Amino acid sequence: MPLALVAVGFVVVALLANSGALADDVNLWPMPVSVSRGSHTLYLSRDFALKTDGSKLSGESGILKDGFERMVELVRESRAIEGHVKTSGNVLAGLHVVVSSSDDALYYGVDESYKLSIPASGDPIYGHIEAASVYGALHAFQTFSQLCNLNFKTRTVELHAAPWDIHDQPRFSYRGLLIDTSRHYQPLSTIKKVIDAMAYSKLNVLHWHIVDRESFPIEIPSYPKLWNGAYSYYERYTVADAQEVVQYAGIRGINVLAEIDVPGHATSWGIGYPSLLPSAKCQEPLDVSNEFTFKVIDGILADFSKVFKFKFVHLGGDEVDTSCWVTSPHVKKWLVNHKMNESEAYKYFVLRAQSIAAKHGYEPINWEETFNNFGNELNPKTVVHNWLGGGVAPKVVAAGLRCIVSNQDKWYLDHLDTTWQEFYMNEPLTNISIPKQQKLIIGGEVCMWGETVDASNIEQTIWPRAAAAAERLWTPLEKLANDPKLVTARLARFRCLLNRRGVAAAPVSAPGRGAPLGKGSCLEQ
Template structure:
């Protein structure tokens, strides 16, 4: 019996050694390959592997941040969920007891505040030692939002091992120092052209966090529909497509809160005076006439009372320092075709173009009165840039030549040039998204500081809940690295990042995000059977 027991022990040890060889071989396949997206400011790593303890924990000793709102704890919980990707984990620890284990993450945050404001410090430092007693990863950050970015990066060096049925951290030791290149890294979604269900909006927010994007530009209303409840003017959402395709004001509050816990600001937009036909379904007096329904009636003070009411309600929900007031594609012919508006123009000695300027500037003043700074589409700058409030950010979308002029004038700018960063342009390739540089032709360092960042735009004319994710991803991820990673760390040729971006796209798929293959523009389908990593 003693010899049988010894044989069993020997067999057990041999089995454990075999498992260790499998684990090591599996980890070795990744040696030398950095599959982190977006690429950090600086990173060094080794070729070791750590087994994640079944009691993998969050420690916060020494942190000034007390996590009263639970942002850090919930972020850690989400981290564990995305690492597991719904695999059944062998929690017994019997899979490989002889491998070194990592016990958890020790997070130290300098700021006690969890206020999410524009240009909040998003930097972090992540270290994962290869050995120690015990072994803990360590994240140091000035804000909780930097720590959340550290979680995202850590999640990308963790793997499920199919031999051991356990979770691993590979390529240890890690030493990563990171911060974003631009403070504004946005994604626009359009809920007027097609309604987006709340769960889908939240999925988009989750996927933004994976790529370290930090502003959800919510283009809530447009000519086609007005889906949001406005308590001050409750008939406005009569412009919704249907009773079930609406958002309550509490829904909006929930979206803002959901995004905030992931380090994402929500930028609300009401586009005025054009793109507002749907407003008149609830209040027909906002139309110049029944036969000529947009832009909004510039001659009617009620128009500006409604804008004031909307922004008053917004100020209670949307806490981001900026509000987007649109101002693009305004066809003023309706004003001159409508007798009472034409008479108003004559009495005020205004041309159509001056009335357009008057409308935009009056709307800006209303926004300023509610404590907002303003973002306007570039037509406002092209037509009367010197008259805009100095608290205006000009949103470039028509081409690459406007941004240098904006910053030379002393105004701030966000870049979304449509030839490269419009996701609804299905002929636009991920390579074009990656190579689009916000600072093109801006060489003066003072002017460069006025470029807040950029934004990819998911306009909704041909997008709904069935195809939004695969139209956004992975092309938005290509832009995300452009906006996060230092310029000197960016690839000069997009072919250099194909493998790493493909890995990130497959990671999104594993996390339940319907990201399309890289092979082709827009939202292409897989072209043949094969590995996700070769699509």
């Protein structure tokens, strides 16, 4: 097999043949639905411009304009572009963007499709983007940015292989990444860097597992003592901080899914409000017998609804050990009076929390234990979040409920022995062949649980393995490689691109969050 050559500017690095490459050597990640290209080189104008005539969304729209400016900065890699292009007829003057919707609201299921075409000639030459929404246009910008290369000899930005014709849309509407800010606090600057890399990878949901038994770092105005459960005075998020995360993600086409994990995983709630817990010695699950428990949940979700505008809220429901309810005398008495056993009380709690969420305009997402225990008794709008392993998703969709796939054996980023190849090959529709049921798999999510990550190492633990899953969730099944060796070179290039953009992505050859083993090119590690 011949060597695969990957060009970056004027540097050409030979990759070993067993690392593989696509036959047509299209170095885009994730791979679009369809791609065709030519053989001409264009040079980006120093005054590279955005044109929006004919678009229902004005070029003055903050999201479109800001997205374009961020893309241009990425292409130039924060370097001074000093070169002057003297050759006539090969200067790319800018991008002409036509968005067919004047609505720039971000919501679940928004049309993210786009068409990107770049002619090889014209007077002047403009690339063309057609998108149903501004968020499709943002994805087109990300794809365009990967077509560009710095020429270090001429100090210009080049775009090779014009003309390009790319048609693209995501395979799944939900493409998520979970971060956990309870086990370790993550600064706002770190969360923003994670969001940036999600946009580069075309992921579109940041699942913010904000609180857990270890800490309660977020401000809840309705119940201000809750964040007494933060690790320290400084490891907290104000309402304004949460709004900033939502806004930062939103203008990049990323929804923020907030989670409160109830009734288990909630010991930290009792630091500010001890009566929420069954007793001082037996602290989980939350006290099902206390009406105050549900008033607090109601207050949290009321406050969340003012900040987190995503259609869904995550209510947890996993790993609930109900033994505290029968060993705490007042809770046991309540169970007897209400003629409930432990399992029935667990169901009562989950369904009541779902009802409170619905009151605040949310559709509930719950971890799979709720389905495993209660099945069709859940709210019919429930999205079941699979995590324990394979085999659950087919049962969920057969029952008519929607499902998000995050099976821990393949898509848990804290499992450092799970390789990027396993992330890439994990198929959400395994053993689901009926089209109606396939549609109920709304997507998947990779999970970065926080026990062993903080700001010092979260990026290299997430990337590039999350990007491997991102292609699985974006690219049509028939376009995905049957052998991850065939995409190794392309993923290596994308990982190097992340590094150049300031993302601390680990080497492709390293397990988990490994470091380079020795000297050499980024592309070979």
